Amino acid sequence: MAFVTEEFKAKAEKLCAKYPRRDAALIPLLQELQKESGYVAEEAMDELARFLGLPYSRVKAVVTFYTMFNREPAGKYHLQVCRNISCHMAGAPGLLALLREKLGIAEGETTKDGQFTLSAVECLGACGAAPVMQVNEEYFERLDEAKLDALLEDLRHGRLRARGL
Amino acid sequence: MPKITLDGKTLEVPAGTTVLEAAQAAGVYIPRYCYHPALSVSGNCRMCLVEVEKSPKLLTACSTQCAEGMVVSTASDKVKAARRDVLEFLLINHPLDCPICDQAGECGLQDYYMEYSRAQSRFSQEDKVLRQKRRALGPHLMLDNERCILCTRCVRFCSEVTKTAELEVMERADHSFIDLKAGKSLDNDYSLNIADLCPVGAWTSRDFRFKARVWFLKKAPTVCLGCATGCLAEAHHNEGEVFRLMPRPNAETNTWLCDRGRMTYKALRAGDRLTKGFIKNGLIDLEPALREAATRIDEAKGAAAVLGSPWLSVEDNAALALLAAAMKTEHFCFDFKFETGIKDGILINKDPSPNAAGAALVKAGKGGLGMEEFRARLNSGAIKLVVAEARAAALLKEELKASGARLIAFATNRADIPAGAYATLPYASYFEVPGTFINYQGLKRAVEPAVAAPEGVKPLWEVLNKLAAYSGASLRLDSAADAMKGMA
Numbered sequence: 001m002a003f004v005t006e007e008f009k010a011k012a013e014k015l016c017a018k019y020p021r022r023d024a025a026l027i028p029l030l031q032e033l034q035k036e037s038g039y040v041a042e043e044a045m046d047e048l049a050r051f052l053g054l055p056y057s058r059v060k061a062v063v064t065f066y067t068m069f070n071r072e073p074a075g076k077y078h079l080q081v082c083r084n085i086s087c088h089m090a091g092a093p094g095l096l097a098l099l100r101e102k103l104g105i106a107e108g109e110t111t112k113d114g115q116f117t118l119s120a121v122e123c124l125g126a127c128g129a130a131p132v133m134q135v136n137e138e139y140f141e142r143l144d145e146a147k148l149d150a151l152l153e154d155l156r157h158g159r160l161r162a163r164g165l
Numbered sequence: 166m167p168k169i170t171l172d173g174k175t176l177e178v179p180a181g182t183t184v185l186e187a188a189q190a191a192g193v194y195i196p197r198y199c200y201h202p203a204l205s206v207s208g209n210c211r212m213c214l215v216e217v218e219k220s221p222k223l224l225t226a227c228s229t230q231c232a233e234g235m236v237v238s239t240a241s242d243k244v245k246a247a248r249r250d251v252l253e254f255l256l257i258n259h260p261l262d263c264p265i266c267d268q269a270g271e272c273g274l275q276d277y278y279m280e281y282s283r284a285q286s287r288f289s290q291e292d293k294v295l296r297q298k299r300r301a302l303g304p305h306l307m308l309d310n311e312r313c314i315l316c317t318r319c320v321r322f323c324s325e326v327t328k329t330a331e332l333e334v335m336e337r338a339d340h341s342f343i344d345l346k347a348g349k350s351l352d353n354d355y356s357l358n359i360a361d362l363c364p365v366g367a368w369t370s371r372d373f374r375f376k377a378r379v380w381f382l383k384k385a386p387t388v389c390l391g392c393a394t395g396c397l398a399e400a401h402h403n404e405g406e407v408f409r410l411m412p413r414p415n416a417e418t419n420t421w422l423c424d425r426g427r428m429t430y431k432a433l434r435a436g437d438r439l440t441k442g443f444i445k446n447g448l449i450d451l452e453p454a455l456r457e458a459a460t461r462i463d464e465a466k467g468a469a470a471v472l473g474s475p476w477l478s479v480e481d482n483a484a485l486a487l488l489a490a491a492m493k494t495e496h497f498c499f500d501f502k503f504e505t506g507i508k509d510g511i512l513i514n515k516d517p518s519p520n521a522a523g524a525a526l527v528k529a530g531k532g533g534l535g536m537e538e539f540r541a542r543l544n545s546g547a548i549k550l551v552v553a554e555a556r557a558a559a560l561l562k563e564e565l566k567a568s569g570a571r572l573i574a575f576a577t578n579r580a581d582i583p584a585g586a587y588a589t590l591p592y593a594s595y596f597e598v599p600g601t602f603i604n605y606q607g608l609k610r611a612v613e614p615a616v617a618a619p620e621g622v623k624p625l626w627e628v629l630n631k632l633a634a635y636s637g638a639s640l641r642l643d644s645a646a647d648a649m650k651g652m653a
Contacts, residue, residue, distance in 0.1 A: 042347075055324070055329075055330030055331070055333075056346050057330055057331060057332060057333035057344075057345055057346060058330065058333060058334060060335060060346070061333035061334055062334055063336045064336045064337070065335075065336065065337045065341075066337075075610065121337070
């Protein structure tokens with residue numbers, strides 16, 4: 001098993017023990033897998049399904065439901081623009097269009113240099129500061145074109161840090 | 166036993182009954198997509214919303230249990246408006262490709278739209294989210310994700326009934342769709358039930374699609390003869406042709422029908438359907454074939470034998486017993502014992518024949534040898550000729566081959582004829598003639614004819630009647646039921 005290794009299993013057993021049912025550990029285990037390889041591969045879903053005694057389809061359904069799981073390796077910076085109602089009304093479509101133009105890629109794609117992956121994601125839970133974009137683990141709120149340019153500039157120089165709101 | 170008031174009527178229902186079930190029992194139909202009596206309650210389609218007094222919101226009838234004093238309205242203006250709105254939502258991304266959809270006539274969306282909505286949609290055609298159009302998923306099914314309303318009946322069927330759990334809802338929100346593992350095929354033994362379950366045109370049967378318009382189909386009650394379970398079924402037919410077999414849900418045996426059982430009707434129009442007699446390797450008209458068979462039977466005299474069949478109706482087995490009496494032979498056998506019981510925990514029986522119990526009934530009435538004794542006599546050479554239905558004869562094909570006894574077989578299809586049969590006589594299938602079958606539970610089930618037999622093909626009792634006449638005896642049979650005279 002390439003993904004669910006013996007080492008992973010030991011960790012996973014501990015996680016499973018925290019829940020009344022084994023399969024309840026599905027999401028934390030998927031997060032763990034993603035942390036290790038940057039994405040959740042098809043074989044990883046297969047192996048995890050077998051490990052938890054779940055049908056493959058169930059695991060796949062959960063992975064595809066949550067936009068925080070990557071099904072392919074992402075670029076160095078994963079730009080995740082919220083597309084839900086608050087952000088949508090506060091200008092998310094424009095933001096996405098700008099990013100598409102500036103990066104030359106569509107949602108779900110990665111730039112050739114492997115620096116950026118662009119995604120439209122579901123609610124990031126920061127509606128009060130819409131429009132919001134998550135880059136890797138960091139949130140960038142109340143975005144506009146100027147802020148976006150500055151952020152991209154930072155990222156191109158390898159600086160990922162949240163600026164003051 | 167809570168008492169509820171439903172549309173002004175007072176009902177008393179067993180505790181735990183849902184509003185939808187209570188309404189159904191009282192003859193009030195509540196529209197639904199995701200609810201299915203044999204599957205778990207999902208409550209996702211929202212079509213069954215009803216108004217319950219003191220509840221600020223409408224409630225889903227499928228998932229709300231009746232409680233003492235509940236006052237339910239299934240036809241208030243609020244409910245009617247909700248149904249219209251739910252339909253409008255369900256139809257937002259529906260492609261409205263009814264003219265090329267084979268579900269027409271039994272489509273939940275069409276039917277409910279006409280019944281409960283007839284409203285103009287406020288969503289424009291251009292904004293529809295497109296999904297994958299038809300693709301074959303497995304040997305029996307076609308899936309069109311664009312028509313799907315995500316009721317998840319198919320998902321629940323696969324996880325709860327077949328327990329194979331192939332299907333799931335992938336992705337989320339307006340871009341979600343039903344799918345299974347890439348490259349896998351949906352080929353559990355019950356997959357065609359999904360085409361029945363699907364309330365819209367998303368899942369269709371590859372066998373049935375575009376063969377007939379459902380509003381032209383007539384329904385004949387029948388029994389699946391695929392195995393000893395004897396599921397109640399319904400043959401849908403039109404203009405002399407059967408188009409599909411559907412389950413007739415009943416408490417005793419089946420809610421569903423297995424894929425193999427559903428396909429049994431295919432033998433009717435198969436290329437190898439026998440409409441003429443067969444002597445050795447040549448086709449021959451029925452009358453000369455009967456004469457030839459009768460001559461051989463007369464030749465064999467007391468060394469001729471008759472074998473009943475668990476694939477034949479009780480009546481036709483009884484007619485075979487009458488033939489044995491007319492032939493004045495002591496070598497006849499109606500003794501078939503198979504291990505019975507449901508093999509897969511769902512429907513498929515260990516006993517592949519539909520009427521071993523029916524043959525046993527004839528044995529009880531008419532006597533006859535045990536199977537071991539019959540085998541022994543065949544092996545000893547005491548039997549020189551066997552008259553038998555093809556599949557029953559195939560059970561003894563080793564003995565027949567070794568002893569060199571002549572086989573006069575009855576068959577509907579060429580594929581059933583055991584190698585080396587001397588003569589084969591065609592008979593009408595049980596989609597074409599009535600008959601009684603007794604399933605593994607001992608339940609007597611009548612098959613009613615759906616279509617007429619091909620020209621020149623007679624019911625087995627009539628073939629036997631003629632066969633006897635050619636050898637100078639008479640069975641005095643005017644109908645299948647005549648054969649049952651003198652039997653309990």
